[in-house]
Amino acid sequence: MVGSSQEPLLEVYYDNCPGCIQDKKNECARGIPYREFFFVWLIMFATVLPVACLFPFLYFMIRDLKIAKRVEDIGFYAGFVGASFMLGRALTSTFWGIIADRYGRKPVMVIGTITVIIFNTLFGLSVNYWMAIITRFLLGALNGLIGPIKAYAIEVCNKEHQALGISLASSAWGVALVMGPAIGGYLSQPAEKFPNVFSTVPLFNWFPYFLPCLCISLIAVAALIGCIWLPETLHTHGIDKQVESIEASTESNKKETMGPSPPKQNLLKNWPLMSSILLFCIFSLDDMAFTEIFSLWAESDKRFGGLSFPSEDTGQVFVVSGFSLLLVQLFIYARLNRLLGPIILARICAALSIPLLFGFPFMTYLSGPILSVVVNCASLLKNILSVTIVNGTFILQNNAVPQDQRGAANGISITAMSLFKAVAPAAAGAIFSWAQKRQQAAFLPGDQMVFFILSVVELIGLIWTFRPFLGLPEK
Numbered sequence: 001m002v003g004s005s006q007e008p009l010l011e012v013y014y015d016n017c018p019g020c021i022q023d024k025k026n027e028c029a030r031g032i033p034y035r036e037f038f039f040v041w042l043i044m045f046a047t048v049l050p051v052a053c054l055f056p057f058l059y060f061m062i063r064d065l066k067i068a069k070r071v072e073d074i075g076f077y078a079g080f081v082g083a084s085f086m087l088g089r090a091l092t093s094t095f096w097g098i099i100a101d102r103y104g105r106k107p108v109m110v111i112g113t114i115t116v117i118i119f120n121t122l123f124g125l126s127v128n129y130w131m132a133i134i135t136r137f138l139l140g141a142l143n144g145l146i147g148p149i150k151a152y153a154i155e156v157c158n159k160e161h162q163a164l165g166i167s168l169a170s171s172a173w174g175v176a177l178v179m180g181p182a183i184g185g186y187l188s189q190p191a192e193k194f195p196n197v198f199s200t201v202p203l204f205n206w207f208p209y210f211l212p213c214l215c216i217s218l219i220a221v222a223a224l225i226g227c228i229w230l231p232e233t234l235h236t237h238g239i240d241k242q243v244e245s246i247e248a249s250t251e252s253n254k255k256e257t258m259g260p261s262p263p264k265q266n267l268l269k270n271w272p273l274m275s276s277i278l279l280f281c282i283f284s285l286d287d288m289a290f291t292e293i294f295s296l297w298a299e300s301d302k303r304f305g306g307l308s309f310p311s312e313d314t315g316q317v318f319v320v321s322g323f324s325l326l327l328v329q330l331f332i333y334a335r336l337n338r339l340l341g342p343i344i345l346a347r348i349c350a351a352l353s354i355p356l357l358f359g360f361p362f363m364t365y366l367s368g369p370i371l372s373v374v375v376n377c378a379s380l381l382k383n384i385l386s387v388t389i390v391n392g393t394f395i396l397q398n399n400a401v402p403q404d405q406r407g408a409a410n411g412i413s414i415t416a417m418s419l420f421k422a423v424a425p426a427a428a429g430a431i432f433s434w435a436q437k438r439q440q441a442a443f444l445p446g447d448q449m450v451f452f453i454l455s456v457v458e459l460i461g462l463i464w465t466f467r468p469f470l471g472l473p474e475k
Helices: 018-028 034-052 055-065 071-103 105-124 129-141 146-155 159-187 202-206 210-229 241-248 251-258 271-299 311-340 342-365 368-399 403-436 447-464
Strands: none
Touching: 034 105, 034 146, 034 159, 034 210, 055 071, 055 129, 055 159, 055 271, 055 311, 071 105, 071 129, 071 146, 071 271, 071 403, 105 129, 105 146, 105 210, 146 159, 146 368, 146 403, 159 210, 159 271, 159 311, 159 368, 202 210, 271 311, 271 342, 271 368, 271 403, 271 447, 311 342, 311 368, 342 368, 342 447, 368 403, 403 447
């Protein structure tokens, strides 16, 4: 029983409603739901890993698929492979959000995890450019769990721990976005990097980019098993026919007591929601473009303004960023959020990101251990700033709508974000190829132009955090 000092969460309780059951559990259990949070983190982690895992080896994959006629054109074709995933997600995310609001969060999470297992594996087995495009598109289109799981992360716990739930979900997102490329960088082309282990296995000679995809699919299998222990949180209030007939006679009394149900607000007219989604999209576009450009820039030849890194060195940068990012999200972010709030924290991070981004192309003047240290530190700081901003937008979006609209709201968010992220790789690849052809330009030569454009996008995001662009929900 909850003490009299506690305000009850539920006015009406339905025994056969999974949402009511979970809300009652949240009301009675004041501790952190460690098991649910762990599986939420794992599912989100497994789902986001494929998003960026290909970037460290995409340059070499496009080269091996022999679709580019010139070296300078590799970035152009690489952009469309990255964009196909986000295009597929953009077309279906709202649909999956509606499904989650109607049939439950858990079915969408299960379907999305199965999609990762199947199509991420097939992408690693691509034999031509178009197979890579199609499998990435289907991987994005059939995996719609990112929106619903953001809502699920705050529904599986009481209000006291909702910030932690959001932080865990977004930290899984952020860590996966840097650990995915780390896995791709270390495990691609295994027959060349680890000849004593993999050179005798024909499969890894035929498909040099299969191993990282296989490892991610195995993580998704573990996440799928974890779905077994997750409760449903959607309020269905479904009543079987016998109970419905008994309660039909009391329906008028309920209406007199509780009043008519308020109509649902049109989400597209909810400015606090839509403005926070647009803020999320601006920073997502910048982050996705940076992830692709960083890998292409680090691995391109020094004569084109790059660092001439092999894929494993690029992967190492993401490993350092991913591990450090996890620690920051678990032990530092929640305290900073309580101290400053999500909006002020996002403004500070955006302001710091602008000079940081513009400084990347000047790292080509360094060499040896100093170059490695500076690149790792800069990448770590950039990813910490990016994920901190994303955390804030997640909190703003979920606070802008009631519980029964969070699935659809997050579906709209992921749709819009995916459109921006679909544009980002294609545009980034095209701009990168163009920049490599203007090494002797008088104004911002070579890759300086690329990182300058990223800085401008970050500046637009910073401006959007102020009124009248960003709306806040009424208290």
